[in-house]
Amino acid sequence: MKRVIQTLTVLAVCGTVMATLVVGVGLYNVSAREGHLPGVRWLLHATYKQSVNLRAPEAKMVPEDFQDPDRVALGALHFKTACAFCHALPGQAQSATAHSMEPPPPYITDAVSGWEAEExxxxxxxxxxxxxxxxxxxxGREDEVWSVVAYLNALPDAQAQVALAEEGRERASCTQCHGEDGNSRNSYIPRLDLLTPGQIAEALRQYRDGRRESGIMQEAAGLLSDSQIAAMAQKYGSPKAPQWQGEEAPETETPGALLAQRGNGDVPACTACHGPGRRADAPIAPLLAGQSKAYLEAQLKLWRKGHRGGGERAKLMRKAAQDLTDDEIATLADWYGDLVPP
Incomplete structure (x- = not known):
């Protein structure tokens, strides 16, 4: 037992000396030019893989619409803006800066190889x-993360690789996501032509200042000046939205129509503020008629979870959506999505 204690004491002293040399004296070279000592890279990568395997969500958490082409396209556009600097675009070479990093970021197709979607x-x-x-x-914006993962998961498909590579290295613009006239054809991206210039400008300022959370839009709006925001709002917005909200809704008795127009004991009538048939004394809220079902459903779930930031009206919407069930959200999104604005 005495010999064991002596051995442990010697090891403890050696460890203390080594730690002093590495940390206190700076013996370990942290230069990215030198790289890691033999075995360290393997140790770190093995730790990384096991850590991800332990903490990744279960496969059942993958959304049902995971392979929707519109979701894949949204993820591709954001990847080009925020991720391609390090991982490159399919079919294009990585930059010299990326190659000089330690560890170097893996090339895009190598980065996704061997991982499941949930990982x-x-x-x-x-x-x-x-x-x-x-x-x-x-x-809280898991919906956006899944869009990026949807694109990464589609990369083995040659079409998914070519679709993004053909667009070149330039950053994704407002037009690429929202359409030339603000009428987005992607069901996961809102139509801007249904919003007023004031609503667009306020949303962009909230994204820029971090008051409204979105990994995609905070990246897009983070460097915009007030004058750039004003110009974009005028380009894509329409001052006619409040006028459209005042028009009468088509007569129908579908569950979505009844819930939107009458509400229930816990949920107020959506049309009171959003139209159609908006009451004159109600706040002017964004026009929902004509927005896609997928977008509306995602936004309502964000309101319900408390992850949809914004101004003072955010409190009203959180309260309005907190008692909505998944089925009620789906019926509301279906009804509003089927409406055609003038």
């Missing part, structure tokens, strides 16, 4: 320490 979700959402891989900027 990629964890990596994109949480990031990885000491690799330069950031976490998703907006907590």
């Amino acid at each position: 990629l979700f964890w990596i994109v959402n949480e990031g990885v320490k000491m690799t330069g891989m950031p976490h998703w900027p907006a907590p």
